[in-house]
Amino acid sequence: MLPVSVLTGFLGSGKTTLLSRLLRHEDMAKTAVIINEFGAVGLDHMLVEASDENIVQLNSGCLCCTIRGDLVFTLLDLLGRRDRGEVMAFERIVIETTGLADPAPILQALITDTALAGDIQVDGVVTTVDAVTGAATLDRHPESVKQAAVADRIVLTKTDLPEAAELQDRLSTVNPTASLFTAIKGDIAPGLLFDSGVFDPSAKPADVQAWLAAEEHAHDHAHDVNRHGDGITAHAMVREKPIHAVALTLFLEILAEHCGPDLLRMKGLVKLVESADRPAVVHGVQNVFHPPVWLDRWPAEDRSSKLVFITKDLPGQWFEDLLQALDAEVAEAHERQR
Amino acid sequence: MSESLDWGQRLEALLTGALAIWRIDGQVERDANGICILETEQAKVTIARVTDDGDPYWEVANPNGDLPPLPFGGIQGMLRAVKEAVGADETGTRLVIGPQDDR
Numbered sequence: 001m002l003p004v005s006v007l008t009g010f011l012g013s014g015k016t017t018l019l020s021r022l023l024r025h026e027d028m029a030k031t032a033v034i035i036n037e038f039g040a041v042g043l044d045h046m047l048v049e050a051s052d053e054n055i056v057q058l059n060s061g062c063l064c065c066t067i068r069g070d071l072v073f074t075l076l077d078l079l080g081r082r083d084r085g086e087v088m089a090f091e092r093i094v095i096e097t098t099g100l101a102d103p104a105p106i107l108q109a110l111i112t113d114t115a116l117a118g119d120i121q122v123d124g125v126v127t128t129v130d131a132v133t134g135a136a137t138l139d140r141h142p143e144s145v146k147q148a149a150v151a152d153r154i155v156l157t158k159t160d161l162p163e164a165a166e167l168q169d170r171l172s173t174v175n176p177t178a179s180l181f182t183a184i185k186g187d188i189a190p191g192l193l194f195d196s197g198v199f200d201p202s203a204k205p206a207d208v209q210a211w212l213a214a215e216e217h218a219h220d221h222a223h224d225v226n227r228h229g230d231g232i233t234a235h236a237m238v239r240e241k242p243i244h245a246v247a248l249t250l251f252l253e254i255l256a257e258h259c260g261p262d263l264l265r266m267k268g269l270v271k272l273v274e275s276a277d278r279p280a281v282v283h284g285v286q287n288v289f290h291p292p293v294w295l296d297r298w299p300a301e302d303r304s305s306k307l308v309f310i311t312k313d314l315p316g317q318w319f320e321d322l323l324q325a326l327d328a329e330v331a332e333a334h335e336r337q338r
Numbered sequence: 339m340s341e342s343l344d345w346g347q348r349l350e351a352l353l354t355g356a357l358a359i360w361r362i363d364g365q366v367e368r369d370a371n372g373i374c375i376l377e378t379e380q381a382k383v384t385i386a387r388v389t390d391d392g393d394p395y396w397e398v399a400n401p402n403g404d405l406p407p408l409p410f411g412g413i414q415g416m417l418r419a420v421k422e423a424v425g426a427d428e429t430g431t432r433l434v435i436g437p438q439d440d441r
Binding site: 108111112113114116117250252253254255256257258259260262287288289290291292314315317318321322324325326328329332333336 | 348349351352355356358359360393394412413414417418421431432433434435436437438
């Protein structure tokens with residue numbers, strides 16, 4: 001399936017510079033780009049140096065607000081043109097959002113649209129953060145915090161200044177599951193940002209380890225007073241005991257019902273009672289979850305379930321309490337049926 | 339929460355956390371029988387896990403109201419009833435997994 005990545009980042013954070021530089025790389029030669037610009041006259045597409053035929057401009061408004069129509073239509077149109085040989089046979093799509101976009105509904109549309117299902121595979125979110133102005137932007141614009149919180153890859157642009165270390169620490173607190181890179185003038189290897197297999201890691205089980213390594217970092221910060229006032233907290237849960245599939249389903253349903261948009265992202269590697277040797281990877285954006293992917297084997301000797309939640313100020317302990325109670329309830333029901 | 343907790347302890351933890359999730363000020367107390375009393379400015383609700391005959395179930399009651407105690411087979415229904423009773427804002431939505439025709 002065709003990997004689709006979302007490139008986001010606040011206004012002026014270096015998205016277009018990064019994209020322009022990436023597209024010059026030979027590994028990105030077969031890439032189609034959808035550029036979403038806010039306003040009637042687009043500019044960014046002129047700044048991206050790539051073949052015009054593979055750049056599509058969306059000027060009708062911010063993608064996250066018009067997602068069901070324009071984005072899906074554009075993707076289908078692009079795929080159709082490729083199949084008819086009207087454009088280059090691209091092997092990847094990058095969607096560059098506006099600087100104010102909320103990436104969550106874009107991801108949700110990519111995951112849930114039936115017309116796109118079977119043709120595309122969500123490859124993750126890359127978020128650019130300006131190292132010079134990033135801290136002030138995070139302070140003033142909640143959109144930028146959410147862009148970082150939902151990211152799978154964060155690229156710190158424009159600097160190698162020492163101050164960047166503090167910003168990196170803050171970003172790791174907002175989103176401990178994201179890999180963090182720096183890129184000066186957009187110079188970064190595409191392989192670090194794309195083909196991450198985040199949503200379908202069956203081909204890259206080792207990568208699951210990478211984002212679950214965040215679990216330790218999340219533990220470090222789970223009880224940290226949020227000194228920046230971002231309102232975003234990460235919570236990690238580790239559970240040795242396998243979880244009943246029914247309990248996991250009820251758990252996800254209750255999270256959707258009670259947490260709503262305050263649950264920004266959730267990632268997990270889950271040991272199910274019914275499939276103890278093949279862990280399930282679960283991946284959610286607010287109430288929308290990618291279908292679980294079962295790995296052929298555990299990626300490491302550690303066979304405990306690990307779940308990471310990135311939330312807008314929700315008490316992480318509740319997730320543990322809820323899952324344990326649900327699993328106990330299901331276990332008791334199974335016991336009574338024997 | 340320890341795996342060895344009894345249902346009264348589990349319930350108390352669940353309800354206390356739920357108030358925070360719903361952004362509602364209130365308190366939860368547990369009596370000697372494991373029955374939890376959740377009190378907010380707007381409502382007082384009692385929640386019990388009933389295990390007398392047959393399968394256990396949850397009972398949600400509003401002792402100051404007119405409604406009779408309502409039974410729920412699982413935690414999901416119990417939490418939904420308590421949320422409604424305390425007048426929490428409806429911020430949640432339904433779970434969606436993968437491609438959906440009806441969205």
